[in-house]
Amino acid sequence: MTNTLRTPYDGVVIAAPVTIPYMRYSIESAQWWIGRALNAIVAQAGIKVSDIDGLCVSSFTMGTDTGIGLTQHFGLCVRWLDTIPLGGASAIAGLRKAARAVQAHDADIVACVAGDTNHVDSFRLTLENFSRFNQDAVYPYGAGGANASFALIARNYMRTFGVTREDVGRIAVAQRANALRNPHALMKAPLTLEQYLAARPISDPIHLFDCVMPCAGAEAFLVMREETAASLGLPAARLLSTIERHNAFADDPMQVRGGWAMDIGELYAMAGVKPDDLDVVQTYDDYPVITMMQFEDLGFCNKGEGAEFVRQHDLTIDGAFPHNTSGGQLSVGQAGAAGAYLGLVEGLRQVLGTAGPTQVRNASLALASGFGMINYDRGLASGAAIFAGPSRW
Amino acid sequence: MVEPIKPPRRKNPLLRTRLPASPPRARSRTSHGYTRGAAEGRFLLQRCEACGAFAYPAREACPSCLSFGLSFVDAPRRGTLLCETTARVPSDVYFRERTPWRIGLVKMDCGPTIVTHLHADCVEGAPIRMSFQLDKSGQAVAFAHPEGETPNMADDKQWREMTADPKFRRVLVTNGRSVIGQEAVAALKGAGAKTVFVGIAEPWRPFAGEKLLRGQDGIEIVTLDAADEKSTADLAADIGGKVDILINTTEYVRPGGLLDRRGTSIARDEIDQAYLGFINLAQAFGPAVRMRGADGVNNSVAWVNILSVYALANWPAFGAYSASQAACLSLSHCLRAELRPGGVRVLNLFTGPVDTEWFQTVPPPKVAPRAIAQAIVSGLRGGLEEMYVGDVAEEIRQRLAANPKALERELDR
Numbered sequence: 001m002t003n004t005l006r007t008p009y010d011g012v013v014i015a016a017p018v019t020i021p022y023m024r025y026s027i028e029s030a031q032w033w034i035g036r037a038l039n040a041i042v043a044q045a046g047i048k049v050s051d052i053d054g055l056c057v058s059s060f061t062m063g064t065d066t067g068i069g070l071t072q073h074f075g076l077c078v079r080w081l082d083t084i085p086l087g088g089a090s091a092i093a094g095l096r097k098a099a100r101a102v103q104a105h106d107a108d109i110v111a112c113v114a115g116d117t118n119h120v121d122s123f124r125l126t127l128e129n130f131s132r133f134n135q136d137a138v139y140p141y142g143a144g145g146a147n148a149s150f151a152l153i154a155r156n157y158m159r160t161f162g163v164t165r166e167d168v169g170r171i172a173v174a175q176r177a178n179a180l181r182n183p184h185a186l187m188k189a190p191l192t193l194e195q196y197l198a199a200r201p202i203s204d205p206i207h208l209f210d211c212v213m214p215c216a217g218a219e220a221f222l223v224m225r226e227e228t229a230a231s232l233g234l235p236a237a238r239l240l241s242t243i244e245r246h247n248a249f250a251d252d253p254m255q256v257r258g259g260w261a262m263d264i265g266e267l268y269a270m271a272g273v274k275p276d277d278l279d280v281v282q283t284y285d286d287y288p289v290i291t292m293m294q295f296e297d298l299g300f301c302n303k304g305e306g307a308e309f310v311r312q313h314d315l316t317i318d319g320a321f322p323h324n325t326s327g328g329q330l331s332v333g334q335a336g337a338a339g340a341y342l343g344l345v346e347g348l349r350q351v352l353g354t355a356g357p358t359q360v361r362n363a364s365l366a367l368a369s370g371f372g373m374i375n376y377d378r379g380l381a382s383g384a385a386i387f388a389g390p391s392r393w
Numbered sequence: 394m395v396e397p398i399k400p401p402r403r404k405n406p407l408l409r410t411r412l413p414a415s416p417p418r419a420r421s422r423t424s425h426g427y428t429r430g431a432a433e434g435r436f437l438l439q440r441c442e443a444c445g446a447f448a449y450p451a452r453e454a455c456p457s458c459l460s461f462g463l464s465f466v467d468a469p470r471r472g473t474l475l476c477e478t479t480a481r482v483p484s485d486v487y488f489r490e491r492t493p494w495r496i497g498l499v500k501m502d503c504g505p506t507i508v509t510h511l512h513a514d515c516v517e518g519a520p521i522r523m524s525f526q527l528d529k530s531g532q533a534v535a536f537a538h539p540e541g542e543t544p545n546m547a548d549d550k551q552w553r554e555m556t557a558d559p560k561f562r563r564v565l566v567t568n569g570r571s572v573i574g575q576e577a578v579a580a581l582k583g584a585g586a587k588t589v590f591v592g593i594a595e596p597w598r599p600f601a602g603e604k605l606l607r608g609q610d611g612i613e614i615v616t617l618d619a620a621d622e623k624s625t626a627d628l629a630a631d632i633g634g635k636v637d638i639l640i641n642t643t644e645y646v647r648p649g650g651l652l653d654r655r656g657t658s659i660a661r662d663e664i665d666q667a668y669l670g671f672i673n674l675a676q677a678f679g680p681a682v683r684m685r686g687a688d689g690v691n692n693s694v695a696w697v698n699i700l701s702v703y704a705l706a707n708w709p710a711f712g713a714y715s716a717s718q719a720a721c722l723s724l725s726h727c728l729r730a731e732l733r734p735g736g737v738r739v740l741n742l743f744t745g746p747v748d749t750e751w752f753q754t755v756p757p758p759k760v761a762p763r764a765i766a767q768a769i770v771s772g773l774r775g776g777l778e779e780m781y782v783g784d785v786a787e788e789i790r791q792r793l794a795a796n797p798k799a800l801e802r803e804l805d806r
Contacts (some may be wrong), residue, residue: 124484128417136424138508139417141496142480142488142536149508151478152498159476203480250456253500254475275691376450377498377506 001167008270012099013229013236015222016045017348021184022217022333026117030061030336031073033115034351037218038074041111045222045234054080054107054223056098058337059125060089069388080107081110087372088245088284090114090340091219092383096242098223108228111156115218123214126336133376141304146286146322147211149374150205154289156254158205160304165205167307169196171208171288171323172330174315179327181317181357186215187334196341209330210287217335219345230293235350237387241271244383252378258290258371259382260297268299271386275299278386279363280350282343285328292378294369298384325350344368344385349387394515400561400587401690413735414487418530422489422538423451426465427533431525432778438468438505449505456511470523472501474515474537494551499523499537500718509535510551514543526555526776529686529736531729543766547774556776557738560585562637567592567619567674572749573699574642576601576766581640582611584770587691592617594624619643619670629677634685636678640697640769643670646751650712663717671698671724679732686735695738698770699724700741703788706793708804709792729778740772747786758784 018040020033022191034057042049055078057067067083071077079102084090091114098110125147128139143149157163171194191209199208222234229236243266245259260267268274273363275298283294292306300321313321326332326346327338347366349355355363369384420428424586430437439448441455442462454461477497480488488494499521507523515521521537528534536555539546547558564581567572567593578589590613591606606612615632618624619641644668646660652658685693703711704718722741729739746752748759760783768782781787792800 078569127484128419132421133450135417135419136421137535139419139485140528140532141508141510142416142483142494143496143508144484148480148483148496151480152476152496155478156476200482200736202482203478206478253506254498327416377508 006270008268009099009103009239009241011226012103012223012239013226014095014105014227014239014348015224015234015236016041016220017352017354018044018220019184019345020115020218022186022215022335024118024186024213024333025120026216027119028117028216030059030063030117030345031065031070033117033216033218034059034070034113035074036322037110037113037115037220039141040231041113041222045232047109047232049075050077050112051075052109053078054098054101054110056084056110056112058084058094058340059116060336061116061122078107080110080255086340086381087285087337088340088369088379089372089381089383090337091344092242092340092368092370092385093224093244094246094380095344095385096238096383099239099242102223102225108224111204111220112223113218113220114341115335116216116338118214118216118335120324131373131375132373136378145228146374147206148203149377150287150290151206153255153378154210155205157256157289157293160249160256163289163307165197165207166193166309168210168288168292169193169198170310171285171291171315172196174319175285175324176331178325178358179315179331180328182332183357185327186213187327187331202327206287210289211333212286212329212339215333215335216258216335217338219335219338219341221341221345221348235347235352235354235390237389238393240273240388241267242383242385243267247380248382255378256293257303258293258297258379260294260369260384264297264299267386273365273386278365278367279322280325280360280366281323282346282366282368283324284340284343284349284369285324285330286334286339286371288330290371291324294371298367298369316330317358317360324362325358325360340370340372347387351387353389353391361389364389375376395543395549396689397545398548398561399476404689405488410685411689412684413529414490415530415734415736416487416528417485418532420529420532421451423453424533426451427525427595430465430525431527431533433780434524434775434777436468436524437465438503439463440466447501447504449501449507452659468504469501470505471521471540472499472521472537473509474511474517474519474521475500475506477511477515477517491554497537499535507535509537510555512536512538512546512552513549514539514546522598527738531733531738557565557740557773558584558636560636561587561771562691562694563588563590563635564599564638564640565590565592565632566634566645567591567617568641569606569614570600571642571644572602572762573644573747573765575605576762576770577640577642578606578612580766580770584774586638587611588613588635589615590636592614592619594618594627620665622673625673625677629681633678633681636682637685637691637693638695638697638773639674639682640673641671642699643667644699645717646711646714646749648711648714650709654713660713663713663716664720667717667726668720668724671721675724675728679728683732683735687735693735694739695740695773696728696732697740697742697773699744699765700725701740702745702781704787705743705795706800706804738776738778740778740780742768742772742780742782743786743790744782745789750764760785
């Protein structure tokens with residue numbers, strides 16, 4: 001059976017990108033961080049709490065809460081509600097669902113929010129309880145924390161395509177340069193390629209600067225129709241296209257591509273743009289090798305050419321291919337599910353021209369991608385979105 | 394290439410004893426299909442009854458055809474190591490203090506991909522032989538071995554975590570008067586045990602086979618009457634901190650069930666020797682054994698019980714004896730749970746009638762004491778938890794699984 005053509009996202013916009021600055025450790029709860037983000041988004045959008053009639057939440061550390069508990073907790077009366085437990089793909093998935101909800105008038109203003117706390121031992125507990133396959137067949141091998149699992153994927157990918165640590169390191173080094181311009185990034189010190197290469201091994205070939213630092217934080221944005229944004233006088237970005245895919249290429253013995261590769265044609269066709277047209281790209285960088293894989297799967301180069309692409313392109317804010325302009329999770333920190341939102345929220349600021357010190361000049365067209373849920377031996381969830389700022393309307 | 398392990402040096406009593414930690418223990422209920430197989434050294438995978446596809450990790454429906462008829466079957470063990478990594482900074486305490494630790498991803502010839510612990514001689518791209526082993530948490534984990542034999546194979550650091558190899562370890566055989574006990578001493582010495590302590594009640598009384606034990610290098614006769622609480626406590630006070638493997642060879646076999654006996658005196662003896670003897674041994678030696686589960690090359694690793702297979706199904710001709718064995722079997726499960734925090738495994742060997750005088754009237758096949766001794770060694774080396782020694786034990790196991798009621802009727806003869 002072939003898929004039918006999808007309805008475009010005509011009239012759907014995204015607004016009010018919010019980041020609650022991250023902390024390495026927090027004694028507060030995930031609910032505290034999510035509450036902060038909702039408070040900030042209401043203030044930034046100049047709306048009343050009661051104007052929010054849709055809520056979409058992602059978090060690993062809310063304990064027994066899901067979205068429904070948060071409605072009463074924060075005094076929200078919504079007519080559309082979703083809880084999205086898709087890890088690094090949560091932001092794209094949430095955006096997609098919220099977009100259809102406002103398009104169909106099931107809701108007028110959907111707040112999409114992700115937040116997690118990071119207590120001293122909460123990361124380990126999240127790992128322990130990640131998924132059934134992880135519990136049964138990965139965690140017992142000391143491979144919790146995804147480092148060992150991604151080490152296997154990275155080693156195989158690097159060997160298959162002749163990628164060196166230097167190649168991968170360029171991504172991490174460029175992101176650190178970007179992060180130095182972002183006052184909220186947890187990583188404050190410059191990183192050279194030499195330092196990257198000399199870092200402590202974690203799980204070969206993953207070394208320290210290939211890993212994200214777990215932290216606490218929250219991110220949020222609003223999804224609404226264009227006329228709603230206009231009536232609120234709210235700057236907004238148009239949603240042009242999205243894709244989402246789960247458990248793609250199950251027959252590949254090891255993961256060398258993500259689900260994007262199945263849907264990439266549709267992503268650009270629906271948006272009516274080419275990869276070259278993009279002004280800024282925000283990939284999901286839980287490990288730089290996964291970013292390199294995305295450069296291929298998102299159509300910036302062919303499979304196996306990621307290393308060459310990285311060698312040929314300056315990935316910093318002022319470079320020819322501005323990428324993960326906030327510094328990404330590698331340098332800002334990974335605030336649990338908020339890590340999925342980091343790139344999308346930063347991309348929104350970019351096309352709205354409000355990114356401040358990390359602003360790419362004249363950015364109007366952005367792509368953000370997500371990747372998540374290493375359930376057993378591979379990341380299962382992938383997604384991407386293309387959106388355009390007002391200067392391009 | 395595995396370097397042979399070196400004999401451990403004398404323990405420095407001033408240094409802290411490394412305490413046992415447990416690898417992650419949580420599993421889905423379905424996953425215990427692997428545990429069941431690993432306990433007996435079998436390699437079981439789920440296979441779809443509808444389409445024949447093998448699946449891993451444990452599922453509730455077939456990922457190829459969604460049929461829910463998945464059963465655990467003996468599966469081909471051959472696969473290829475696709476990729477490996479060496480974890481150096483794991484978040485789990487158990488692995489953290491055992492780094493570097495190698496794991497890999499194996500593509501099985503029969504289909505599934507398995508995340509697995511690796512023997513040091515496994516090479517990327519080369520064929521491997523897979524097994525499920527019980528780790529220090531007592532749960533099944535996949536372990537990839539090189540396809541052929543390699544030098545010092547059993548000395549591999551990661552493999553030794555999965556086994557209870559007697560090499561360089563100190564063993565207590567609780568009853569050296571029995572033929573099984575004496576064969577066990579010889580087999581364990583032959584397997585490289587550093588010292589075998591042999592328990593003898595009233596050692597001044599001569600006994601058959603004494604010459605094989607007394608004055609032998611690495612064999613120490615100690616005074617032990619397991620049925621006597623004070624005797625077990627006294628011996629534990631002496632050598633409790635040096636028992637790495639305990640082989641409970643208590644043997645008290647008397648024929649008869651209920652109606653052919655008068656009174657409870659023989660039953661009392663059976664309970665005293667087998668059941669209370671077990672409790673005495675556990676209370677005397679268990680705490681130190683559990684405490685020393687991570688104490689270096691010669692850490693405590695195993696407790697072995699030799700049980701009658703009629704612990705599983707009563708044999709009326711030896712009915713009261715069967716019941717005493719069933720009681721011991723039940724205790725062994727309790728002991729297994731209580732030793733678990735130490736990572737110490739409890740190996741139960743089930744045997745049919747042994748070729749000794751108390752089974753004189755029983756027709757063959759009977760189990761040779763030497764076969765039991767060899768099974769002890771191979772069970773320890775393979776890291777097993779259940780073994781069925783000899784044809785009778787194996788047959789009872791199968792008949793019990795097939796139809797317990799049929800077995801009950803047919804043992805009544």
